[in-house]
Each structure stands twice: as structure tokens, then as C-alpha cells.
Amino acid sequence: MEILHYSAFTTDPDGGNQAGVILPADTLDSRQMQAIAAKLGYSESAFLSPRADGSFKVRYFAPAAEVPFCGHATIAAAVALARKTGPGPLTFHTAVGEIPVVTRELDGILTATLTSVDTKVVEPAPELAVRLLAALRLRPQDLDPALPLLISFSGNWHPMVPVASAAILAGLDYDFAALEALMAEQGWQATVSVMYRVDGHTFEVRNPFPPGGVREDAATGSAAASLGGYLRHLGLVALPADVTVHQGHHMGRPSLLTVHIPETGGIDVSGSAVPLDV
Template structure:
């Protein structure tokens, strides 16, 4: 078994979000996949099986749990395959549905793009919202006056928590155990997206990830897509448009995610990835 290591949504090995990639996982049990992910300690690792020309099945594991969908590990997988087999298109069968992923050379480097499943956006119960803010150690005064706290799905359910300014985002220091328990009770298996708007289509974000056993995710493709779906549903952007998401600087791994937001349907998450050799 060859375990590849990539940093996604970056052009340097010490940036972005590290992911493990196993391109031939047919002989592995779920328990073995979980053990590999735990040993790597990355936010997620991707395991491909049943590979055929133009298609494959993928499963995603965080250090402590299987995750239905992972954006950064999918981007890393696309680049890993393109480096070995050339750019092209692939249909990935995931627990949340079939995703189309394409790779191409852009400005001299490989960039992968994935199209998400159909998203949805919904409100959040007042009591649950209060618990969420308590565990994030945020008050009503910390929140954006223009953007509400809501739930958004583009492969994973992400609470979207807009804050009023960069100072609130920088100071984020949440209750790990409390947030983990709340997310387990609500069935939220991915991250909470705490976001700050820098411009009409530019955000900086932080993503606590206690369900996966990770304090903070450096780059979260599924959350960026969910943010795009949230903005489209609220009429905060005029599609077709590209959303730019900055993440990871607060944990020393800056990343850049772009999200193509069409008028309807799935969103297109794009980014580069580079091999981690050390």
C-alpha cells in the first residue's frame, strides 16, 4: 500500500490542508483505513477503490471517524491522479453521491475542481443556536449584523456563523468538548464555519473540527461550498460568480479556495495541491 501525502488548496507543502491519499485501497477494511488516517493525523485521508477508466469509489476518514465527504482530500486525489495519469475527468462515487472532478494545468501547475451535490440551506433552532454560540464562546455582539447563523449543506452539514469583524475571528477560542458533544447530538459530522466578509465575494474563515478529532481545519472545501450555497440562497451574491475563501493563516497553514457559484445546482470548488515529501 502506497500512502501519498499532499497539501491541498495551496502551492507550497507547508501551506493548505494536508491529506493522505491511497489510490489503491481495494484490499483495505474500514478499520484499516481508519487506522491509516489516525496514524497520519491529517484532517482527512481519501481511499480509492474499484478504479475503472473514468470512475472510482472513494471513502474519507478523519483521525477519529469516517466523514461522508471531504473537499480538500478530493482535490488532493485529483492532483495525485493527474500527476500519474495526466489531467482529465473522473466520476467519484462517494457516500453523498457521485461527484465530477476535473484536473487541468493552470499557470503552470495542476488545479483540480469538483462539482458538489445539490446543496440546501436552512435555519437553525433558537435553542441549538444559543448552545452553538456558547460553545464557540461568542455573544450576539460578536455576530454580523447583516448575515444570520444558518445551516448549509453541499456534501456535509456546516453551521455558518458570520462574525462582525476580523478581531472576533482572530480571537476565536472555543470549548472543544462542548462543541463536539453538541455536534454529535445534532448529527453535524464536519466543521463549523466561522466566517468574516472581507468583500462582496471574498471571505476569511476558521473551521473548528472536533468531530474528526482536529482542533481546527486549515482548509475546508465542503464548508467553502456550503458558504457559497448560503450566500446564493440569501441573495448575497449574483450568480454566476466566483467566491474566494481565505483560511488556515490562524494555524500557520494559509490556504486559498475558490468556489464557482452558478445560478442553480451544485457548486464548483477548485484549488491546487502539492506533494508533501518530508
Template sequence: MEILRYVAFATRPSGGNPAGVVLDATGADTAEMVAVAARVGYSETAFVVPRPDGELDVRYFSPKAEVPFCGHATVATAVAWAGLHGTGELALHTAAGLVRVTTREDADGVVRAELVSVAPRVEPLAPEDLAGVLAALRWSPADLDPALPPRLAYGGAWHPVVAAASRERLADLDYDMAALGDLMARRGWTTVDLVWRESAQVFHARNPFPPGGVVEDPATGAAAAAFGGYLRELGLLDLPAAFTVHQGDDLGRPSVITVKVPAEPGSGIAVSGAAVPLPDPA
């Protein structure tokens, strides 16, 4: 398998979230994909199997496990595909469902991809689970923004949404990886979406990802889609809406995610960003 390496949600290799991309994994079994993802070492690697109808089957693996959907690896995959086949529309069949992606090239030559998530969902976060998350984060209830109540949100994968009351609280992330990873594995959560609202159109996020063996994800498109659904479900946006998520700044890998939220209940959330190739490792 030829392994490509991209960063998504950035226009420079020094930013964004790195992803591995295999554009033709035909014949590879799960064990091979797990081994490749572990060797690549990024938070996710996407494996594509082209279908006779021109659409694509895609599976996503962290260094430790398969995940149903990954936004940044989807953006990376679409941009890598465009590099070989030209920009346009793609239909990706994922474990979470059908995800449609459109790529386009900017005037400066950077290729951007916009994915439309599967139908988002929002559910209550059980009090005992919130207590477990806060204990693992070493946060207290006083650290939370009461205007953005904790919930479980889904846009292809499940994420607890926990909003910090201040940028300083979000910046000071020092959590118990074993405790949080155990809780997340038992609940089937992919990342925890920690957010802070700068304004109605600007949010900052951090995403611990211990089930994948990664302390923190620098850019999480699936969580951004889930968060868009959360804001719509809770009536926290004037619809239709668009907002920006800044992620990775505290890791030194700045990432910019654009989210568009249609007014129609249950409709997919559009998540977009740029992707650029990384040099092959020595």
C-alpha cells in the same frame, strides 16, 4: 496501501490543508482505513477504489471517524491521480453522492482541481443549537454579523454557518472543544464554518473540527461549497458569482479556495484550488 501526502488549496507545502491519499485501497476494510487515517493524523485521508468503468469510489476518514465528503482531500486526490494518469475529468462516487472533478496544469507546473459539489441545501439553525454553538465558542450574539444570518448549510456534509461581525472576532478563536464536539456529534455536523465578509468577493473562514479530533481545519472545501449554496439561497450574491475564501492564515497555513456559484437553484457549487505533494515523513 501506499499513502501519499498532499496539501490542498495552496501552492507550497507550508500552506494549505494536509491530506492523506490512498489511490488504491482495493480490499481494505473500514477498520484498516480508520487505522491508517489515525496513523496519518491529518484532518482527513481519502481512500480510492478504482471501478471497472474508470470511475472511482472514494471514502474519507478523519483520525476518529468517517465523514461523507471532504473537499480538500478530494482536491488532493484528484491532483495525485493526475500525477499518475494525467490531467482531465474524474467521476468520484462518495457517500454524499457523485462528485465530478476536473484537473489542469498551470504554466508554472502546479496542478489545480475543480470539484462540483452535490446539490447544496440550507436549513434553519435551531435557536437552542445556535446558543450551544455560541456558548462553546465563547461568543455573544453581539459578535455576529446580522447581514449573514446563522444557518445550517450542506454541500456534501453539514456545517453551521456563523458569521463574525469583525476580523478581530474571527481571529480570536478559543473554544470549548469538548462542548462543541459533543453538540456537533449529536447533530451530525462536520465542521462549524465561521466566516467574516471582507467584501462581496472575499471572505475569511475558520473551521473548528472537534468531531474529527482536530481543533481547526486549515482549509475546508466542503464548507466552502456549503457556504456558496448558503449565499445563493439567501440571495446574498449577484448570480452567477465567484468569490474567494481565505482560510488557515490564523494557523500559519494560508489557504486559498475559489468558489463559483451558478445561478440555477439547486445546482452544484464549484470549488477549486491547487495541491502539491508533501515530502514523506522521516
């Protein structure tokens, strides 16, 4: 068994979101996986168990809990496999369903593209939206009046909270305990995506992650897929569309996520990943 250390959605080991990639993991039980993830301390780690057909069963653990799906650890795991056996298609079997991934190499840089499960978007009850804003320490006037607060699913449910300015996003200072309790109550197992629309195809985002025991995620692939579903649901982009997501620079770990939004079906999220010297 190998424990590999990667940073996803970056070409710089000092950027991106760090992840453990554990391969093969078929001899580990849930308790052991959780202990390894907690010891690594990355926002998530991917545990891969090879299957006879060449695909992989994948489970994802944050330091505090298992999560159904993790985008950045998927990108990290795919690039790690491509470094071992060469680029090409992969299939990951996850708790939320089958996730196809394609790895490519261009000019010596390996990238991976995952396709999420199909998305869906719902509107929160007004009182829930009020409680969410209170936990985020945001006021109604802090929100972008042109974009609604909705909850988008791409394997995980991500509340999508659009703020009115880059300054508001930069000043985000939420109540960890209050948000953790609210997310547990609602069954939200991943992150809240607080976002600022720079232009029609460019977003800056920050992702609090209390369910995983993490203050903030430096790059969140599943939230990027949920953003794609959110934009498609609202008809805010002409389809098919490509959107750029910048994340992590508020933490000193800049990340770049590319989102392709087709007319129907899952959302494609692409990025590079690099091994860490640990």
C-alpha cells in the same frame, strides 16, 4: 498500495490542508482505513478504489471517524491522479453521491475543481443557535448583524456563523468538548464554519472540526461549497458568481479556495495541491 502525502488549496507545501491519498484501497476494510488515517494524523485522508469504468469509489477518514465527504482530500486525490496519468475529468463515487472533478495544468501548476452535490440551507432553532454560540464562546453581539446564522448542506451539514470583524475571527477560542458534544447530538459530522465577510466576494474563515478529532481545519472544501449555497440562498451575490475564501493563516498554513456559484445545482470549489516530502 501507495500512501501519498499532499497539501491541498496551496502551491506551497508549508501551506494548505494536508491529506493522505491511499491508492488502491479496495483491499482495506473500514478498521484498517481508520487506523491508517489515525496514524497519518491529517485532518482527513482519501481512500480510492478504482472501478472498471475508470471512476473511483472514495471514502474519507479523519483521525477519529469516517466522514461522508471531504473537499480538500478530494482536491488532493485528484491532483495526485493527474500527476500519474495527466489532467482531465474524473468521477468520484462518495457516500454523499457522485462528485465530478476536473483537473487542469496551467504554467506547470495542477489544479482541481470539484462540483458538490446540490446544496440546501436551513435555519436552526433559536435555542440551538444559543447553544452553538456558547460552545464557540461567542456572544450575540459578536455576530455580523447583516448575515444570519444558518446551517448549509453540500454533502456535509456546516453551521455558518458570520462574525462582525476580523479581530473576532482571529480571537476564536472555542470549547472543544462542548462543541464536540453538540455536533454529535445534531449529527454534524464535519466542521463549523466561522466566517468574516471582507467584502461581497471575499471571506476569511476558520473551521473547528471536533468530530474528526481535529482542533481546526486549515482548508475545508465542503464548507466552502456550503458557503456558496448559503450566499445563493440569501441572494447575496449576483449569479453566476465567484467568491474567494482565505483559510488557514491563523494556523500558519494559509490556504486559498475559489468558489464558483451557478444559478442552480452543485457548487464548484477549486484549488491546487502539492505533494509533501515526507
